[in-house]
Amino acid sequence: MASLLLRNLNTVVTCDDADTILDHVDLYCEDGVIQAIGPDLPQTADTVLEGTHYWCYPGLINTHHHLYQVFSRNLPQVQNLELFPWLTALYEIWKGLDREVVRFSSLTGMGELMKHGCTTCFDHHYVFPAGAGDLLGAQFAAAEELGIRMVASRGSMDLSRKDGGLPPDSVVQTVDEIMADSLKAIETYHDPRPGSMRQVVLAPCSPFSVSSELLRQSAILARQYGVRLHTHLCETKDEERWTLEAHGVRPLEYMARLGWTGSDVWYAHGIHFNDEELRELARTGTGVAHCPISNMKLSSGVARVPEMLALGVPVGLAVDGSASNDGSSLMEELRVCYLLHRLTSSDKAPSGYQVLKLATRGSAALLGREDIGQLAAGKRADLFLVDARRLELAGAEYSPADVLATAGLRGPVDYTVVEGRIVVKEGLLAGVDEAAVAERARAVCKAYLDRA
Numbered sequence: 166m167a168s169l170l171l172r173n174l175n176t177v178v179t180c181d182d183a184d185t186i187l188d189h190v191d192l193y194c195e196d197g198v199i200q201a202i203g204p205d206l207p208q209t210a211d212t213v214l215e216g217t218h219y220w221c222y223p224g225l226i227n228t229h230h231h232l233y234q235v236f237s238r239n240l241p242q243v244q245n246l247e248l249f250p251w252l253t254a255l256y257e258i259w260k261g262l263d264r265e266v267v268r269f270s271s272l273t274g275m276g277e278l279m280k281h282g283c284t285t286c287f288d289h290h291y292v293f294p295a296g297a298g299d300l301l302g303a304q305f306a307a308a309e310e311l312g313i314r315m316v317a318s319r320g321s322m323d324l325s326r327k328d329g330g331l332p333p334d335s336v337v338q339t340v341d342e343i344m345a346d347s348l349k350a351i352e353t354y355h356d357p358r359p360g361s362m363r364q365v366v367l368a369p370c371s372p373f374s375v376s377s378e379l380l381r382q383s384a385i386l387a388r389q390y391g392v393r394l395h396t397h398l399c400e401t402k403d404e405e406r407w408t409l410e411a412h413g414v415r416p417l418e419y420m421a422r423l424g425w426t427g428s429d430v431w432y433a434h435g436i437h438f439n440d441e442e443l444r445e446l447a448r449t450g451t452g453v454a455h456c457p458i459s460n461m462k463l464s465s466g467v468a469r470v471p472e473m474l475a476l477g478v479p480v481g482l483a484v485d486g487s488a489s490n491d492g493s494s495l496m497e498e499l500r501v502c503y504l505l506h507r508l509t510s511s512d513k514a515p516s517g518y519q520v521l522k523l524a525t526r527g528s529a530a531l532l533g534r535e536d537i538g539q540l541a542a543g544k545r546a547d548l549f550l551v552d553a554r555r556l557e558l559a560g561a562e563y564s565p566a567d568v569l570a571t572a573g574l575r576g577p578v579d580y581t582v583v584e585g586r587i588v589v590k591e592g593l594l595a596g597v598d599e600a601a602v603a604e605r606a607r608a609v610c611k612a613y614l615d616r617a
Contacts, residue, residue, distance in 0.1 A: 166196040169546065169585050170210035175553055176565045177202065177221045179540040180525045184518075186566055192221065194546035197360055197584035201542055212587065214580070218554050220565045222521070223540050224284025224547035224583065225495045226528035229395075229433040229454040231486030232288045232304065233262055235270040236610040238487045248401045248463050249331065255488060256332045258617040259292045264303045266613045269606040271307035274493040276594050276602065278484070279313055280577040281496035282549035284588075285528075285537060286313055287483075289395060289433065291320025291370040292336050293346075301350055305363050312588035312596045314361075314547065316532055318368035318395060319343075319350040323379050329411075330374045340379050344386060351390050359536045360545055362584065364392070371397040372416055373407045377423060384424035393429045393533055395454075396420075399442075400434035401465050417442045426451045431531040433483065434459075435473075436466040443469065443476055452479035452531040455523065457502045458492075459485035470506055470523075471513045481528030482520070495524055496574050503570035517567030546585035549578045 170193050177187040179202075191206040192199065201208070237258050243251050267290075275286050288304060301317050308315035321343040324330030330337070338346075347367055355365040367387045369375040380396075387394050399405065399416050408416045417438065420426065426445070431452030438446065446453065455468050473480050484490050484498055499520050506514035515523070529538030536545045551574060553562055561572040568574075581589035588595050594602075 167585060168193070168195040168208070168210035168212070169582065169587070170206070170208060170213045171216045171219075171221065171550075172213055174216035174221045175219055177540060178223075178521070178566045180223050180522055181539045181541045192540070194585040197546055199540060199542055199544050199546050202540065216550065218552055219550040219579065220553050221540070221548055221550050222282065222569070223525040223538055224549055224581065225282045225524045226285040226481065226532065226538060227278055227283050227483055227495050228287050228431065228481040228528045228531045229456055229483035229485055230274065230286060230288045230493070231290065231488070232271045232274040233259065233267055233290060233292060234486035234488035235274040235493065236266055236613055238491045240488075243488070247403070248465060249403050251463060251489070252331050256336065258614065260294055260333050260335050261613060261616045262292055262294050262297055262300070264298045264300060265609055267300045268303040268307050269602070269609045271304045272311065272597065272602050273606045274487060275308060275311055275313050275315070276597070276599070277493040278495060279311060279581050279589050279594065280592065281494040282578045282581060283495045284314055284547035284549070284581060284583045285316070285532070285534075287316040287318070287366065287395075287532060289318045289320055289368050291318070291322055291368065293321075293338065294336050301354060301365075305354060308363070310596060311594065312583050312586055314537070314583055316364045316366055317354070318366045319347045320368040320370055321347070321379060321383070322370045322374045323376050324374050332374060340376065340382060343379060344382055347383065347386055348390075351392055355390070355392060357391060360584065364532075366393045366395050368395040371400075371404070372419060373404055377412075380420070380423045380425060387429070393431070394425060395431055395433070396425070397434060398432035399437040402437060405437055415442070417445065421445070429533065431479065431481070433485070434465065434468065436460060436468045438469065443472055443478060446473070446478045447476040450479060452481065454481050454483040454531060455502065456483045456485035457505050458498055459489040461501075461505070462489050462491070467505060467509050470502075471510045471515065474515060474519070479527065479530050480523055481531040482524040483528075496569065496578075499524060499570045500573035517564070517570035520570040521566065546582060548582050549589070550580040552579045
């Protein structure tokens, strides 16, 4: 069994149930599990790191991404568009996805996440062009190569432009095709065990790109096989108007009628819920992945996170797709989240530490995981280390629990550990040749964009 010992850590921010912060302690993990945290532990290990100058945190958990969008970011022609026209323009690029594009965009996006302290990534993949092959397999292979814990979605769309949706015909499928492939994805890749490195979620894209029947059947299948459900909801006023015109009700009521509320469901964005709907989310345990940078980039609005937290709505943090963020750093999201809600909610905004907990405990809850998101004996050994001696942290060392959201951290973390294995070492990915991956990724991206 592989073992790792972090010796004499300066500070450990555990994010446990008691919000414990420990100073000058050791952390010992074996076979991917934290076995003990405390001063002067007697264990030795295969790998020992001296932690005298390091702050240690639970690994960040990203609850909504579109990794394929890494290769369609920073494009001048879509920079000033809002969601519906932005999607319409980009589908003309995305319809050319293939396994190689998905593989290298996944390596690039998840690699960036890991370098900034993220240890688990959920990806909402919903574009499956005809003949593109096993795209989820390409994603899981990339995650294994990097060493990150991954939750992938068998997303879906069955409404093309001719049906009143936004995507072209070539990237939509029938309900029967989607259900068959969803079942195959669950049976092939989903591992429900504690410590799982790969899990599957069913995730139709959004109310305006899928039929009611697809939503209904996805919910039935997910519950038959014990997997979770995810989609975009209440992201824009355009979506709200579309749902009212097409179905006669607001988005949440429409989804609830189809079985899409409950503790096994979480929505991306959740910006435009009204008071009654927030109470219904809390009552049913339905969660929200908060994507502050994407929401700002697309002028979608500000999610009512302080009210959600006060009501007990489950909330996690996410970067969203790179094309509506232009990056994949959940660390950057921490600070933007903190500042955004200070601006709009003043003293009702979450503190820096509470924002950190959104990205750890809150995000873990959205994914239905009790084994990650905190540092405690018996939990998985997912964590990251930051050297407190950095110049940019001088004078900011008085509250390590808050500092990542208040002062922020620019540049990569020093170490990231997933399942007890060092996957980022001294700020660089440990499992791949970064320069070689970046060079190949640029070539694949250029060829992909040239085809559009």
